[in-house]
Amino acid sequence: MGTKGKVFTLDEVSEHNTPQDCWLVISGKVYDVSKFLEDHPGGDEVLLSATGKDATDDFEDVGHSSSARSMMDDYYVGEIDNSTIPTKTKYTPPKQPHYNQDKTSEFIIKLLQFLVPIAILGLAFGIRLYYTKST
Incomplete structure (x- = not known):
């Protein structure tokens, strides 16, 4: 050619x-x-x-x-x-709110601090109710 x-x-x-x-x-x-x-x-x-x-x-x-x-x-x-040749533009992701792992962990801990005692009380009440009915 x-x-x-x-x-x-x-x-x-x-x-x-x-x-x-x-x-x-x-x-x-x-x-x-x-x-x-x-x-x-x-x-x-x-x-x-x-x-x-x-x-x-x-x-x-x-x-x-x-x-x-x-x-x-x-x-x-x-x-x-x-x-x-057109230059390539670098991808910039959109701005998003920062994910704060600590706040999520705090929320889960507070939720468990509330739910676990309620679950224990419910279990204790259920066991007591079971034994009072069976005797």
């Missing part, structure tokens, strides 16, 4: 998003995987869904073998201009 070593923008790579013309961005490199779609063990939909974005995380999450990684050289067409 005459495009070896060329630098592409993400918009240029995104235009190649059909089964006949499918390009992916993985680890800063651009790959034309059009001829590999039918042979891909995960199916062509997996590759097609990764077009138009940086597919590095998708590729790494699967855990490709070393032979799969070496096959990538056959499909290499160039590099991606990293300034055209």
Whole structure:
């Protein structure tokens, strides 16, 4: 291919998003995987869904073998201009009230301090009632 070593923008790579013309961005490199779609063990939909974005995380999450990684050289067409890839924003969880373990423990202790004596009194009263009826 005459495009070896060329630098592409993400918009240029995104235009190649059909089964006949499918390009992916993985680890800063651009790959034309059009001829590999039918042979891909995960199916062509997996590759097609990764077009138009940086597919590095998708590729790494699967855990490709070393032979799969070496096959990538056959499909290499160039590099991606990293300034055209949107930066990822870090997830910030919503603010939630702080869970105070000590207050929960205090509540349980106070509840038990109330319920245990009542249970003992009830048991003692039940035993006394049982013995008074049986004699």
